[in-house]
Amino acid sequence: MMQETALSESGANRTAQRLDPAAVPWAKPSRIGLAAAILTLLVLPWVLNSFSTGRFAIHLLILFFVWGIVTQSWNLILGVGGIFSFAQVAFFVIGGLASGVVAQQFGVSPFLSIWLAPIAATLAALLIGLPSLRLRGPYVVLLTLAFAELVRNFATQGPKWVAGGGYGLRDVPKFGFENLWGATTGRVAYYYAAMILFLITTYVIWRIFYSPIGMSFRALRDSETYATSRGVDPYRFKLLLFALSAFFTGLAGGFLLHYNGSQAPTILNFPLTINLLAMIVLGGWGTFWGPILGTALLTALPEILRGPLENWRNMGMGLSLALIAVFAPEGLFPILSRGFKKFFGRKDKAKAS
Amino acid sequence: MEKLFQAVYGGILYGSIYGLMAIGLTLIWGSLRMLNMAMGALYVVGGFLTWTAYKQWDLPPLVAIAIGVLAAAVIGLLIQVLLINRLLGRSSFFNAAMIATVGAAIMIESAALLIYGPRVKQMPPIVAGQSKIIGVVIQYQNLVIIAVTVISLIALSIFLKKTRYGLAIQAVSQQMDAARLMGIPTVMTFMIVATIGAAFAGLAGSLLSSVFYVSPTAGYAPLTKALIVTIFGGLGSIKGTIWAAYIIGILEAFLIVYFGAGFALPVLFLFMILMLVIRPSGLFGLGEVQRL
Numbered sequence: 001m002m003q004e005t006a007l008s009e010s011g012a013n014r015t016a017q018r019l020d021p022a023a024v025p026w027a028k029p030s031r032i033g034l035a036a037a038i039l040t041l042l043v044l045p046w047v048l049n050s051f052s053t054g055r056f057a058i059h060l061l062i063l064f065f066v067w068g069i070v071t072q073s074w075n076l077i078l079g080v081g082g083i084f085s086f087a088q089v090a091f092f093v094i095g096g097l098a099s100g101v102v103a104q105q106f107g108v109s110p111f112l113s114i115w116l117a118p119i120a121a122t123l124a125a126l127l128i129g130l131p132s133l134r135l136r137g138p139y140v141v142l143l144t145l146a147f148a149e150l151v152r153n154f155a156t157q158g159p160k161w162v163a164g165g166g167y168g169l170r171d172v173p174k175f176g177f178e179n180l181w182g183a184t185t186g187r188v189a190y191y192y193a194a195m196i197l198f199l200i201t202t203y204v205i206w207r208i209f210y211s212p213i214g215m216s217f218r219a220l221r222d223s224e225t226y227a228t229s230r231g232v233d234p235y236r237f238k239l240l241l242f243a244l245s246a247f248f249t250g251l252a253g254g255f256l257l258h259y260n261g262s263q264a265p266t267i268l269n270f271p272l273t274i275n276l277l278a279m280i281v282l283g284g285w286g287t288f289w290g291p292i293l294g295t296a297l298l299t300a301l302p303e304i305l306r307g308p309l310e311n312w313r314n315m316g317m318g319l320s321l322a323l324i325a326v327f328a329p330e331g332l333f334p335i336l337s338r339g340f341k342k343f344f345g346r347k348d349k350a351k352a353s
Numbered sequence: 354m355e356k357l358f359q360a361v362y363g364g365i366l367y368g369s370i371y372g373l374m375a376i377g378l379t380l381i382w383g384s385l386r387m388l389n390m391a392m393g394a395l396y397v398v399g400g401f402l403t404w405t406a407y408k409q410w411d412l413p414p415l416v417a418i419a420i421g422v423l424a425a426a427v428i429g430l431l432i433q434v435l436l437i438n439r440l441l442g443r444s445s446f447f448n449a450a451m452i453a454t455v456g457a458a459i460m461i462e463s464a465a466l467l468i469y470g471p472r473v474k475q476m477p478p479i480v481a482g483q484s485k486i487i488g489v490v491i492q493y494q495n496l497v498i499i500a501v502t503v504i505s506l507i508a509l510s511i512f513l514k515k516t517r518y519g520l521a522i523q524a525v526s527q528q529m530d531a532a533r534l535m536g537i538p539t540v541m542t543f544m545i546v547a548t549i550g551a552a553f554a555g556l557a558g559s560l561l562s563s564v565f566y567v568s569p570t571a572g573y574a575p576l577t578k579a580l581i582v583t584i585f586g587g588l589g590s591i592k593g594t595i596w597a598a599y600i601i602g603i604l605e606a607f608l609i610v611y612f613g614a615g616f617a618l619p620v621l622f623l624f625m626i627l628m629l630v631i632r633p634s635g636l637f638g639l640g641e642v643q644r645l
Binding site: 157277319323 | 436439440448461462466573622626629633
C-alpha cells in the first residue's frame with residue numbers, strides 16, 4: 001500500500017521523468033536475502049540429484065522457470081496493462097516454431113536459433129497489437145482468440161516442416177547438455193539455463209514494474225482518458241507492452257522446445273491457457289510476486305496431490321479459482337504479504353518501544 | 354448447383370449450431386456485462402444428461418432433451434446465485450466474474466470426468482434416416498436441429514418483446530440504472546437471464562450430442578466459436594448475434610465446399626480480424642457506452 005501511494009504521488013514529477021526515491025524498491029531489496037535466494041537456487045539441483053525422486057523434481061523446477069516466465073509476462077499485459085489478450089500461448093508457440101524450424105531445417109545450433117524465438121514472437125505481437133489498439137475489453141479477447149486459433153491452425157495443418165502432419169515439431173535438436181556432461185550433470189545444466197532465463201526475465205519485469213513505464217501502463221489501465229491527458233501516449237505504450245510481453249514468452253517457448261526436443265500443437269488448446277490464467281489469478285493479478293507464487297503453487301500442488309487425490313485435483317483447482325474470485329479477488333500474494341507484514345510489523349514496533 | 358445447395362444447407366446448419374451457443378452469451382453480456390466462460394461446461398452438462406436419460410434410463414428422446422436442458426439451466430442458475438450475485442457492484446466485476454465462471458467450468462468438467470470417465474459418448478440420432486435432395490444428402494436429425502433452433506430463437510424474441518420479464522431484461526440491458534429506478538428487480542432479472550442462457554447452452558449440447566461426441570472437454574470448441582460469433586455480431590445485440598451466427602456459418606460452409614476444409618478456418622479468422630479493424634464493436638455492437 002505504501003508503495004502504491006508513493007508511486008501515485010510521484011506522478012506529479014513526471015516531467016522530470018523521475019520517481020520518488022521511496023518508490024524505487026529495486027534499490028532496496030536486502031542483498032543478503034537476494035544472495036541467499038540465488039545461492040539456494042544454485043545449490044538446489046545438486047542436492048536434488050542425490051535423491052531418487054530428485055530427477056523429476058528438477059524437471060518440475062525447469063517447468064516452473066519456463067511457465068514462470070510466461071505467467072510473469074502475461075501478467076504484465078493482463079494485470080498491469082489491463083488488456084485481455086489471450087494470445088500469450090500463441091506467442092509461446094510461435095517462439096518455439098521459429099527456433100525449432102530453423103534448427104531442424106538448416107541444422108543451425110539451437111544456441112543460435114533460440115534467439116530467433118523472441119524476435120519472431122515480438123514481431124507477431126506487434127502485428128496483433130496494432131489492430132487491437134483500436135479495440136476495448138472483450139473485443140480484444142476476440143481478436144486475440146482468433147489469432148490464437150489461426151496459429152493453432154497453422155501449427156496443426158500448415159506445411160509439413162511446421163506441422164509434421166499434425167504431430168507438431170518432432171526430433172528437434174536439443175541443447176545437448178546431456179551429451180556433453182552425462183545425464184546427471186546435463187540435467188543440472190538445463191536447470192541452470194532455465195534459471196538464468198527466469199532470473200533475467202524477473203529482473204527486467206521488476207524494473208519495468210517499478211519504473212515510469214510501469215506507472216504509465218497502470219495509469220492507462222485505470223483511466224485511459226486521464227493518462228492520455230497527462231501525456232502518456234496509449235499507442236506507444238500498449239505496443240511496447242505487447243512487444244515486451246511477447247519477447248520473453250517467445251524466449252521461453254524456444255527454450256522449452258529445445259529442452260523437450262518436440263512441440264505438440266495441443267499446447268494451444270484451452271486447458272493450458274486456463275491453467276496459466278489460474279496461476280496468475282491465484283497468485284495475484286497485477287502484482288509482481290503474484291504470478292511467481294501462483295506458478296510455484298500450481299506446478300507443485302498437482303504433483304503433490306497425485307495418488308489418491310488425483311481425480312479430485314482439477315475439482316480443487318476450479319473450486320479455488322471460484323473462491324478466489326468471490327472472497328479474495330486480489331489473489332493470494334497480497335493476502336499473504338499483508339499477514340506477513342502484520343506479524344512482523346508488530347514485532348518491529350515492540351523492539352522500537 | 355449441387356455445390357451451391359450443399360454450401361447453403363451446410364451454412365444454415367452451422368449457423369443454427371453457432372446461434373444456439375452464442376445467444377446465451379450475448380443475453381448475459383447484455384444485462385450483466387460479463388463473459389460467461391462456463392457456457393462450454395453447460396453445453397457438456399446438456400450433452401451428458403441427455404445421453405444418460407436416453408441411454409441409461411430409456412426415456413424417449415424428447416424427454417431426454419428436456420432433462421438435459423433443465424439440468425444445464427439449474428446449474429447455470431446455481432452459478433449465478435452462488436458466485437455471480439456475490440460479485441455484483443464490485444469495481445473489478447468483469448475480471449472476477451470471468452475468473453469465477455472459469456472456475457465453475459473447471460469444476461463441472463472434472464465432475465463430468467469423475468462421473469462419466471474420459472471416454473467419449475455418442476447419442477444415436479434423435480430422428481434417424483436421410484434423403485437426397487438435388488444430390489445432397491440431408492440427414493433428418495440436422496433438419497431437426499435447424500427447426501429447433503429457429504423455433505427457440507423465435508420463442509426467445511417473443512418472450513423478450515411481449516412478456517414483462519422479457520421487457521425487464523431489455524430494459525436492464527439498455528439502461529441498468531434507469532431500469533432499477535423504475536422498480537425492476539435487477540438481481541432477479543440477472544437470474545432469469547443466466548437461467549435462459551444456460552438452458553440454451555444445454556439445448557445446444559443435447560441436440561449436438563447426436564452429431565458430435567460428448568466428452569468432459571467437449572465444451573471448449575463450441576465456447577470458442579460462440580465467443581467469436583457473439584463478439585463478431587456485437588456484444589449484447591441479439592439481432593447481431595443471430596446475423597453473425599448465420600453469416601459465419603454460411604461463410605464457413607462456402608469456404609469448405611469451394612476451397613476445402615483446410616482453408617475455411619484461416620480465411621474465417623482473417624475475415625474476423627479485418628472486420629474488427631473496420632468495425633471495432635462488432636456488427637451491431639452496443640457501441641462505446643462506458644459504464645462507470
